[in-house]
Amino acid sequence: MNEQYKRRDFLKIVGLGAASLVMDSYGGASGLAAGGPKRPNIILIMADDMGYSDIGCYGGEIHTPNLDGLAAGGVRFTQFYNTARCCPTRAALMTGLYQHQAGVGHMMSDRGYDAYRGDLNNRCVTIAEVLKQAGYSTYMSGKWHVTKHTRPYGPKHNWPCQRGFDRFFGTIHGAGSFYDPCSLTRDNTQIPPGNDDFYYTNAISDNATGFIREHDSDNPFFMYVAFTAPHWPMHALPQDIAKYKGRYAQGWDALRAERHKRMIEMGIVKSKWEITPRDSAVPPWEQAEDKLWFQRRMEVYAAMVDCLDQGVGRIISALRRTGKFENTLIFFLADNCCTSRNRQRCRP
Ligand SMILES: [Ca+2]
Helix, strand or coil: CCCCCCHHHHCCCCCCCCHHHHHHHHCCHHHHCCCCCCCCEEEEEEECCCCHHHEHHHCCCECCHHHHHHHHCCCCCCCCCCCCCHHHHHHHHHHCCCHHHHCECCCCCCCCCCCECCECCCCCCCHHHHHHHCCCEEEEEEECCCECCCCCCCCCCCCHHHCCCCEEEEECCCCCCCCCCCCEEECCEECCCCCCCCCHHHHHHHHHHHHHHHCCCCCCEEEEEECCCCCCCCCCCHHHHHCCCCCCCCHHHHHHHHHHHHHHHHCCCCCCCCCCCCCCCCCCHHHCCCHHHHHHHHHHHHHHHHHHHHHHHHHHHHHHHCCCHHHEEEEEEECCCCCCCCCCCCCC
16 A cells, blocks of 8 residues: 555445455454554445446446445455355355365355365354454345355354354345345344335345444444345346436447447556457347347346445445444455356247
């Protein structure tokens, strides 16, 4: 960190990075010792299956003013590694270990090897367990997905409240409806959505802001906000979809060129780096069939990311209203890029 870089700015970090950076900055025994400098709150926000150039501060056309605002006063990381799937990225993020060391080398099935149990093992600690021992309150809102035990009355030893979190709202399982999510849980009890207006992205945001409002301790808090947007299924709210009507009519070739140009202008990529070739499995836009279908899919995808950003805005507002914003480290990342899966399309 150079001299002109103020600590206050550092605390507004937004970027694509790893939890180990958070721990490196604040996890040392001296940094957490009582009587030292006031320890920051830490909020780790994650998107699910989102390409990094989708958001505005990385060149995307999707309206993400809240993330963009954080990035403007913080740091945008341009080199980042994840494990390209939900579970192993989350296992590594939560434990600071390689995912195989944590027992989640792939997804949630037990493949007969300790590195592939589909369940966090008992030879690792989560960031919540560590920070809790250091006096942090620990909250989680969103998707867990590091245990194969998702049933309401099954083993819960690897649910969030048994792995370091004081309070939890979210899903144990990895994907499902945004209107009636599979394995929706509060603390250790699976619950129904509760009302007809339920939309999971907003529920994650609302519970995160609730945790901030209700945190009345002098101790700092750590909060993990794991959105499921824009993971399939493509579910978004009509008013958010409406913002993007017609935005993708030019197709993917024009959109790629448009984003690449902005990324060069923003310094995300170097001008000498030519745009990568189009995926060989994808035709030129002019030759694409079902253009309206593809446009509609992208409109809904954009709306899902837009709603996530609105939630980030509500989290920021809750921090400001409670006077916590200036002493909060906000960290944003995605667990993997947008998926190529095409699950919802019927095949003849
Ligand atoms: Ca994912």
